[in-house]
Amino acid sequence: MLERFIHDIKNIIAEHHALFGPLDEPYHTILHLTDGGRGGLEHTNSQTSMVPRTSLQPGHVEDYRDLVSLFSHEYVHQWNVKRLRPKLFLDYDLQREINTDLLWWFEGATSWIGDIMCLRSGAWSAEDYFADMKRKLKRHHTRSGSSCQALCEASHEAWIHLYRSHAYSRETQISYYLEGELTMFALDAELRKRSKGENGVCDLMKTLYDKHNIYVEDRSKRGVQYNDIRKALTSLTGGRRLGSFLDDVTKEAGNLDLSRAFSIFGLDYKPSDEPKRKQGTESVVWEHFAQGWLGVHVRSQGNKLKVTSHMQHSPVREHLQVGDEIVSVDAIRVTNAEQLKSTLKGKVGSTARVMFARNSVMHDAVLDVALEPNYPTVTTSNGNRLWKSTIRSRQVDSA
Known part of the structure; x- marks a missing residue:
């Protein structure tokens, strides 16, 4: 697997x-193999990344996929962060907070281009x-923060919010990594449509790098x-009228139209097919197999299953609180999400009788079970x- 990784990153580079x-x-590249920790940090002319050691073990397709993505993301930062920076970050004053509204670009666009590479x-x-x-779309849809917080706001408040999450973060805040990447996907679609495929977000980043890197x-x-x-975008072929689009999707919440973006690219974007089950020659009512849903995010802590947040349209919002321990469902003990x-x-x-503990006091409630969205x-x-x-x-073009 190590030989494959070396081969793949050479092609990515x-x-x-x-x-x-x-x-x-x-x-x-300094690569740390861990029991499960994952993360990366760009440096000038290097990166330090850590991934589960299963990433380089045969059969772990998703872990290897993530390893390749992480390497590519950190490598993009050689241009988009280390050499192209927010103007406010040219001279750091470490004695005070220095905020930027542009992390959706420096992380979101990096994620978009990293995976495209x-x-x-x-x-x-x-x-x-x-x-x-x-996987990303599931995260996007199960968090409702995109209707509450704009990308520029999320970036500006990263200093105090991103690394200090609270019980309602999923409902009121967004990740400028995830939402920034999906927004760049939509911007790329609009730009390619108007330029007939000539330009995309990668060309926008190259234009910005050439004009504004720290060595010009x-x-x-x-x-x-x-x-x-914004100016670089509107100067590109196909981008002349996209300034207001950029304003709408970065400065205001809830304006990202993913359905349109997928349609522009000729990609189907729709709910997956409902399950169709048969037992012998008799059709079985599909609801018998449908996944019930309470609309809560949970996390196992020791042998306890704790509610960490509510999802959008959760049917149990008025009954279960963040921090509650779900003990059993219809007298069946539960200790993990599965x-x-x-x-x-x-x-x-139908309904389910849920036993839960709140502040060490036992409660029970009969809750409506909804269909998983x-x-x-x-x-x-x-x-x-x-x-x-x-x-x-583009390797042929540059040869």
């Missing part, structure tokens, strides 16, 4: 260089890309502000010529 041009300095280089297959997209001769041009991104799902299966449209997701990986222009390798 070549794809990055085809877009931005090669770097003059040598680059080092995995696909362009062949390190990811189309199946890899869309499996990961489905004109010091006044170093670093970017929001208006620099057990909870199992006890709710086939109970859609069938959120829209991407259901095809073919796409049209605009999608193919997005994922096309």
